[in-house]
Amino acid sequence: MVCKKSTASKVKTRKVAYKRKQHAHSYASRSWRILLLTVRAVQKFSSFKRKNFRIHEKKRIKKYILLKYHNNTKFRVENNSHASQRILNKYHNNTTFRNKIKSRSKIHTLNKYHNNFDFRNQYKARAKTEVLKKYYTNNSIRLKMIQRALNSYRSNNTLITRKSRQLYNQRRRILKKYASIQSHKCTLKHSNLYKQNLKEFRKIIREGPDYVCLSCGLALFRNQVIPFVKDKYINEKISYEIKKHIQSYLKYSSSTEQKWICKSCSDKIKKRQMPSRSVVNKLKVCDVPSELKRLNNLEKHLIALRLPFMKIVNLTSGKLSSRLSQKGTKGPLHCVPSDVEDTVIALPRPVDKSMM
Template sequence: MQQKERIKKHILLKHHKNTKFRVENNTHASRHILNKYHNDTIFRNEIKTRSKIDILNKYHNNSDFRTQYKARSKQQVSKKYKSDPTIRLKTIERAMNWYHKNNTLMRQSSRRLYKQRRRILKKYTVRQSHKCADKHRNLHMNNLNRFRQIIREGPDYICISCRLALFRNQEHIQSYFNYSSTIEKKWICKLCSDKIKKRQMPSRAIVNKLKVCEVPSELKKLNNLEKHLIALRLPFMKIVNLTSGKVSSRFAQKGTKGPLHCVPSDVQDTVTTLPRAVDKSMMVRLQLKRRLKYKAVWEEQLINPNNVRDALFILTKMHPAYKKLLAQSLAGLKM
């Protein structure tokens, strides 16, 4: 034992004093340790665990070493991420897998906030759609109520200028005419009122040669089919009531439905084909069709050829469109 201690002391003194020996001893020891590290697995694992423990202790205890280690590791990671595409793809894939698999509080809070935003947006859009629907519904109901208020009374207000029967909202109570003899109210339409205020003649006034003449008795006594026989054009249309409910069909507003056909009629051919009237009371059964080749009958009625003749004579004197009828065609109907 004394011999070993004496040898150790001698080697230590030589190691401290002789530099050449110290260098040779260090190189020999490092080579021996490297060879043992590469060949002996147990020794290598012990060195690794010891070094990891030393680094962890130094990392937790020494703040300067900790900051330097963080900065150095960040630089190395960013450099590898930018230069190596495989590492970059692996990092992205690892982050995605971690987000999908790891159910941490951060992921739960982010998912909760996302669902909350979606719920608020959905509630806002539904509320806005309901508001728009209510607004349009209220607007429609207001317009409908206003229209019903307007047509509550029929077109019973007659303008004193043009004699048109209009609704109440289309008329004014005249205030610039003095009718001391009458107590009843006088009505005037807006168009005539504006023209009179400008001291102009209304274009549709009765005094502007637009007075409706009285219908002659020869035309009054004609029935529907006789009127159709002497008409220059026959309109075919379907007329329906626009309003329903308490208003009767007589006073309801009318409107057309479906196609409208206007068929020209040759009155001269009609006059020549009518049978000669033997007596004033002679009646003929007649059928009216849209076209002769059609089987369906539009109207069927008894007519008096004598009444048709008298009405045509009156129309040739009054209406310019009937003056082209030949005199002999009309004379053929005479008794």
């Protein structure tokens, strides 16, 4: 006899089976998760360990190599040569690296040039020697340099340049003269004396009339001026009015530059008098008006209110051109007043009265 199960019991059995299955499944998934987590933790731990190990190893190797570098000469030399070879290769193959090195070395050299006096002098001397060597050995470079100098000489033709060239030529002529005297006339006996005199002469002519008087504004030589000391002329004892007068004779600024005063002005100011050639004694020279600037010598003579007459002599003698030599006046100087009213009215003559 077959015992049939009721529907309710069937449902119950299925529920129980389902629950068992669910329980088993959840257990398995949890186990898997735990396993995965464990594996990950182990991996992380091992990598961390490896990292630490790597750092330690690196440190140890570095220390070892440093020690070896300092103690082992052969190793050091090899290492240096390897490094230089490597850097050279990099320099030749890597454009960015090459440019970086070039710019860095340029900045370094420039800084050194500006800050180090010895280096600058050495650099200049080296550059000069190189240029001279090129000039004397390479014909094309010599020709180019001569051409460039000629062009610059022709293009730079101002009044100051012409003047400086004249002086340069004059100096060369004098030097040539002295050189010829030395080579032909000077005997061994006089040679030392001559050299000594030339040395002294050069020492004397090194300074020109570069000292400007505070009162008269004249450019004078060193032996004609004395250093200006304010307390010598202006002190607490003198009255306010005299002080003001003296201050008006002296045109000085507050700059720290050394100031000079000529002996004549200094004596006069010490006597509380106005120096006769002081600028404030109506001797200030004004600028030439633009209308009169373009006149030639004849036109200037025609409209001059005073005609000075003086004897002008060359202060130097010898073969030197009289045009270039230093001039001086000799004897009395006369200033003749001239009535230019008629001349100014008559000129320029109209075309119909010019008799041309």
